[in-house]
Amino acid sequence: MPVHALLQPAGSPAIPVHCVAAGGWPELRAGLAPLARAFAQAQGFEARPGQHVLLPDANGALAAVLLGVEPATVRRRDPFAPGRLAALLPAGGYALSGEIGEPGLAALGWLLSAYRFERYRKPKPATARLVLPAGVDGEELTNLAESTALARDLVNTPANDLGPAEIEAAVRALGAAFGADVTSIVGDDLLAANFPMIHAVGRASPRAPRLIELRWGEEGDPRLTLVGKGVAFDTGGLNLKPDASMLLMKKDMGGAAAAIAAARMIMQAKLRVRLRLLVPAVENAVSGSAFRPGDVLPSRKGLKVEIGNTDAEGRLILADALALADEEAPELLIDYATLTGAARVALGPDLPPFYTHDEGLAAEIARLGMAVNDPVWRLPLWPAYDALLDSKVAEVNHISGGPFAGSVTAALFLNRFVEKSVSYAHFDIYGWNPSAKPGRPEGGECQGARLTYALARQLYPAR
Incomplete structure (x- = not known):
């Protein structure tokens, strides 16, 4: 069912x-009709967070719904909490009231909870409709929900139906919808165009690697460039992953999905910006032409890179794309990548780390992430760890080779390819919900895009 x-x-x-929270339940209960009050008591409703009860009227029809929520005194109340009902209630129209927190986020949580990935099964349309809360912009809400759904669809699609060519098709469809220019450099043309690391990572697959580019907006407007890691499937290459680690590798293009979603939000809102989207799209496969541990690869920037592990391929394709992006010296450059397991160990699946040297940008990213319920946490580009990337045979190794600070050293490697951009931020996202939460169904997730859009709206308001 369309979001609208x-x-x-x-x-x-x-x-x-x-x-209603537990503290407010006695007052609400006292104001209910006797039948509804008795029914809530019979069902054992105590306003525990997540508990809900359907209340009947005198004729047995549905008259109201009770939903227990966390009190406002908790350290952080989930703004999406009311959204859990979108998948639980029968057909009809519903209006949120009471302790809903920020109405726009509560409504967004409802729409995001209603998401279903049904490409391979008979659709079951969501039938619980939400009345738009007063003062909430329905077009804005729809933009956020539809763009998030696009990213989730891309991440959830298995690699047999979503390779580099299909990622390109998704970007081209986006370009066609918003009048953007889309180009791509494919296969051996990457070598001629000086993208050797994108080519090296993707050359072992029969599905040709490529660099996809979308441009939108007026030439004279401030330049915002988004870069997304588009590894359609990651076997680990010759450093082959074990079964358990390979199972979810269809999501290794989650960075590309987030960048595509952020680009869609920006274009839909007609922000005053010269937008550039770059997606290096590859499949990290195994064949006789696969790149090897110990190889030394040239890069677009000119740095010679020693390969410490072929399962750290994402930073290689991002490095070439970031070098290209940096040549234009954009006002703001952001990349998104499902890059390291170390980030998940440090912060878990719900809280991606981000890295930037720009203190003002860091503060705004952290603030906006909390404000729009797209949270992230800053980790340091710790200069002392740069030495962990030293190579005995080349200018740099792309991994540290040790067990410590894996997300930090990956960010430090990428940082070597950005010099001219006014501000640069890197997001090491997970792109997946291991279990369902309000607004976040189990499966592919779009992380970092809504906060990027909020930042872009603040910096580059619509005309």
């Missing part, structure tokens, strides 16, 4: 959803 079909105009007749 899940919304009803503000003020439409609807079944009320009373969101």
Whole structure:
């Protein structure tokens, strides 16, 4: 079901959803009709977070819904919490009331909870529709939800149906929808165009590697460049992954999906920016032409890179793409990548680390991430760890070779390929929800895109 079909105009007749914390339940209970009050008591409703009860009227029809939420006194209340009902309630229109927190985020949580990936099964349309809360921009809400759904669809699609060519097709479809220019450099043409590391990582696959580029906006506007890691599937190359580590590798293009979603949000909102989207898209496969541990690769920037492990391929393709992006010296350069397991060990799946030298940018990214419920956490580009990337045979090794600070050293490697950009930030995302939470169904996830859009709106407001 299209996202807009899940919304009803503000003020439409609807079944009320009373969101209530335990402390507010006695007062709300006292104001209920005797039948509803007795029914809630019979069901054992105590306003525990996540607990919900459907209340009948005198004729047995659905009259209202009770939903327990966390009190406002908790350290951080989940702004998406009311959204859990989108997948649980019967058909009808519903209006949120009570302790819902920020109405726009509560409504977004509803739309994001209603997401389903149904490419390979008979669709089951979501039928619980939400009345748009007063003061919330329905077009903005739809933009965020539809762009997030696009990213989730891309991540959830298995690699047999989403290779480098299909990633390119997704970018071309986006370009066609918004009047953007899209080009690509494919296969051996990458060598002629001086993208040797993108070519090396993808050359072992029968599905040709490529660098996809989208440009949109007026030439004289401030330059914002987004770069997304597009590894359609990562076997680990000759450093072959074990079974358990390979199982979710269809999501290794989650960085590309986030960049595509952020680009869509920006174009849909018609922000005053010269947008550039770069997606190096490859499959890291195994064959006689695969690159090897110990190889020394040239790079677009001119640095000679020793390969410490072929399973650290994402930073190689990003390095060539970042070098290209940096040549234009954009005002803001951001990359997204499902890059390191070390980031997950440090911060878990829900909280991606980000890296930047720009203190002002770091503060805004952290603030906006919390404000729009797309949280991230800053980790340091610790200069002392640069020495961990020293190589005995080349100018740099792309991994440290040790067990420590894996996400930091990956970010430090990428940072070597960015010099001219005014501000640069790197997001090491996971791109997956291991279990369902309000607004975050299990499966592919879009991390970092909504906060990037919030930042872009702040920096480059619409005309």
